[in-house]
Amino acid sequence: MPTTPAPAEGTDETRPAESRSAVRSLLRLWPYVKPVRGRLAVAAVVAVVASCTGLVIPLVLKWIVDGPVADRSTGGVWLGALYLLLLGVAEAVLFGLRRWLVARPLAGVEASMRADLYRHLQRLPIAFHDRWPSGQLLSRGTTDLMLLRMFLAFPLTFLLVNSVTIVVGVLIMLAQEWTLGLVLLAPALPVMVVCWLFEKRYSRVARQAQDQVGDLTTLVEESVLGIRIIKGFGRHRSQALAFRELSRTLRGTELAKARLLAAIFAAITTLPELAIGAALVLGTVQVADGSLSAGTLVAFLSTALALRWPVESIGFLLAMSQEAATATERYFEVMDAEPEADTAPASGAAPTAGGTRTSGAGAGLRFEGVRFRYPDAGSDSVPVLDSIDLHIRPGETMALVGGTGSGKTTLTALVPRLHEVTAGRITLDGVDIAEMPREELRALVAVAFEEPTLFSAGVGENVLMGAPDTAGEAELARALAVAQADFVHALPQGTDTQVGEQGLSLSGGQRQRLALARAVVGSPRFLVLDDPLSALDVHTEALVEAALRRVLAGTTALVVAHRPSTVLLADRVALLSGGRVTAVGTHHELLRTSAEYAWLMSGRTRTSEEENR
Numbered sequence: 001m002p003t004t005p006a007p008a009e010g011t012d013e014t015r016p017a018e019s020r021s022a023v024r025s026l027l028r029l030w031p032y033v034k035p036v037r038g039r040l041a042v043a044a045v046v047a048v049v050a051s052c053t054g055l056v057i058p059l060v061l062k063w064i065v066d067g068p069v070a071d072r073s074t075g076g077v078w079l080g081a082l083y084l085l086l087l088g089v090a091e092a093v094l095f096g097l098r099r100w101l102v103a104r105p106l107a108g109v110e111a112s113m114r115a116d117l118y119r120h121l122q123r124l125p126i127a128f129h130d131r132w133p134s135g136q137l138l139s140r141g142t143t144d145l146m147l148l149r150m151f152l153a154f155p156l157t158f159l160l161v162n163s164v165t166i167v168v169g170v171l172i173m174l175a176q177e178w179t180l181g182l183v184l185l186a187p188a189l190p191v192m193v194v195c196w197l198f199e200k201r202y203s204r205v206a207r208q209a210q211d212q213v214g215d216l217t218t219l220v221e222e223s224v225l226g227i228r229i230i231k232g233f234g235r236h237r238s239q240a241l242a243f244r245e246l247s248r249t250l251r252g253t254e255l256a257k258a259r260l261l262a263a264i265f266a267a268i269t270t271l272p273e274l275a276i277g278a279a280l281v282l283g284t285v286q287v288a289d290g291s292l293s294a295g296t297l298v299a300f301l302s303t304a305l306a307l308r309w310p311v312e313s314i315g316f317l318l319a320m321s322q323e324a325a326t327a328t329e330r331y332f333e334v335m336d337a338e339p340e341a342d343t344a345p346a347s348g349a350a351p352t353a354g355g356t357r358t359s360g361a362g363a364g365l366r367f368e369g370v371r372f373r374y375p376d377a378g379s380d381s382v383p384v385l386d387s388i389d390l391h392i393r394p395g396e397t398m399a400l401v402g403g404t405g406s407g408k409t410t411l412t413a414l415v416p417r418l419h420e421v422t423a424g425r426i427t428l429d430g431v432d433i434a435e436m437p438r439e440e441l442r443a444l445v446a447v448a449f450e451e452p453t454l455f456s457a458g459v460g461e462n463v464l465m466g467a468p469d470t471a472g473e474a475e476l477a478r479a480l481a482v483a484q485a486d487f488v489h490a491l492p493q494g495t496d497t498q499v500g501e502q503g504l505s506l507s508g509g510q511r512q513r514l515a516l517a518r519a520v521v522g523s524p525r526f527l528v529l530d531d532p533l534s535a536l537d538v539h540t541e542a543l544v545e546a547a548l549r550r551v552l553a554g555t556t557a558l559v560v561a562h563r564p565s566t567v568l569l570a571d572r573v574a575l576l577s578g579g580r581v582t583a584v585g586t587h588h589e590l591l592r593t594s595a596e597y598a599w600l601m602s603g604r605t606r607t608s609e610e611e612n613r
């Protein structure tokens, strides 16, 4: 009985090797924050002024109690009330101004970080994408960046604002009555210890939760993309079970976060409240003794109460900062991954797209002693490809035939440098592809894979991706004709019809023909096709082949083929067996000389005698 696919989980690489301090992590945001530092600084100053405006209110209260109230002056009380109202309005306006100052620049910071992440993801090697689950990348580009924007908008400013407010408030209280001030300061040390303990534990669960969100995103993405398989095999229950399991784990982590938050809230609220209670008792005794004025006690306690919010908020501000530090770590884990190394153009020797073809021994596509091992494989493992020496002459079409898993797809992926050769070299018209800038290489070489990938765009746009920006309707029509993709004209909006996510609204054969059209639309000098006709019926395949033969006349092509009909497109055939080229010749030559080739082309089951040969 088939088992449910295991939920895709982040690899070791997607987990932190060692966590650095939150401040060190957050400091990495500086290059993004630098352009908006002026606005952020002004906003912080505005917030400090707004917050300190609130601290003037207790002083006005003291003036009201010791002045107009003691003197029974109604007019004085009204004047005091007016001052309080003006202070309140000023505080509100200043906080509003702060918000307005930071909103636009921070949205810009988030957008530029997201753009950099996307650009970087495009430049990372295929080997990176093979290793990283897509959900982990998605969650870094969405949830983590949102956490960072929130951190820059609130905790970054308010940790500063609240610290200044607390210091100013404490100074005011010490100036009012220093003994009571010291009573209120007593919990400071235990609160700091609690915060330190909290930060260490919270950073661990915050990281766990964010990684689990990534795993969950991967599972959802896979389920949505694989919905046909899940339904087809009736696996929706087991898939739902896997989802529930992961979300239960995430729920557990979120609850652990909530418990930690509850503990720090309790400590941060209780300790200062106890101190305020003690100060109230002591202050009342002093007022009764006559050693303290009632107004001073009112001012003192109002200041203490005004400081409650700045102190209590420290808990969640620290939590948000910790989450932001984790988000920064996760963001830079991707950004620190080494992008594909480009290579400086070889001095004038590189051929250019559409340029004149050179002749001679080096011309065409040549593999020289090529060995390849996937980057994850150990250096002592057997290479997937070894000692590949193959010369495809200019204008020649070479079919690549081999058993399943023999390395055909891997070999084709080496030509546009989707993977780098481990040893040896590949040359195009005599120039080592490792010395060509990728952009130039990929303008020369067009590819179509067996599994055609289309994007959520119009049919025409999908095809024209394979051509220079100057290509238009004429090139599109020609490519569609070669690929026998005339079905496009019968679609509701013709070539403007949207193909939907991954082109799943089209049939497999239709997608393959569009991918083929994309490969030929730019009239590339070199064409690499990985079994591009496998999903076509024999009649359509014959039509495509007839058209392709005309196109391939001027193109140097390497075509992976499984069927004799596709092989007949080619001038010569190379047989790949166990990662090595074991025979090269025409179709008929190989049929005569190679038992393996004859067997592969026959479609028969191999006899044990042939098996042993």
Ligand SMILES: Nc1ncnc2c1ncn2[C@@H]1O[C@H](COP(=O)(O)OP(=O)(O)OP(=O)(O)O)[C@@H](O)[C@H]1O
Pocket (backbone or CB within 6 Å): 130, 374, 376, 384, 402, 403, 404, 405, 406, 407, 408, 409, 410, 411
């Ligand atoms: N990304 C990868 N990482 C590690 N090994 C891989 C990777 N892709 C393929 N392989 C391995 O490389 C070998 C060759 O695979 P490849 O896809 O090139 O074979 P193929 O000849 O194209 O097979 P098929 O005809 O079935 O498509 C296989 O053993 C496969 O398991």
